[in-house]
Amino acid sequence: MASFTASSLSFSPVSCSFKQNQASSLRKASLSFSGKGFPSHRLPALRFRVACAAKPDTVNKVVEIVKKQLALPEDREVNGESKFATLGADSLDTVEIVMGLEEEFGIAVEEESAQSITTVQEAADLIEKLLEKKC
Incomplete structure (x- = not known):
């Protein structure tokens, strides 16, 4: 399992609601990092996007x-x-x-x-x- 540290992290507002135990039905996720905080690794920009499936x-x-x-x-x-x-x-x-x-x-x-x-x-x-x- 990899471990990363980011110097800055921002999220866009997401309007999504789900009940406990429904998180497993999420199908997509993305997270963006500016690349800072990864001095020993040359990683491409990572993306984390939450897309909620319909109720x-x-x-x-x-x-x-x-x-x-x-x-x-x-x-x-x-x-x-x-x-x-x-x-x-x-x-x-x-x-x-x-x-x-x-x-x-x-x-x-x-x-x-x-x-x-x-x-x-x-x-x-x-x-x-x-x-x-x-x-």
Whole structure:
């Protein structure tokens, strides 16, 4: 295990909340160091970024909407990693999914953002980002 000392450390404000024992669901992290405090090592700049995954309730609602829009059977396994295309969605289905999400969550998804959504998790993350902007 490596040990490092930084002479200065700064963090950007992050609006993320999670309950105890949910930290293991975090998928990304980055931390930036200026390079100072590492005199004996020539390390590239390290980055630490915290990206919080959408709340489980949001993911579950997205799963239900996707299942309904694609007329999937109740026993069909759909989770955050499920890709719309793998579930049988074409571009029209994806538009209908996005419309269902907009109606359910009271949001408006820009066309560019809608076209970039390929998984349930991406949809849930975008929803929470848009809901945060509304507040």
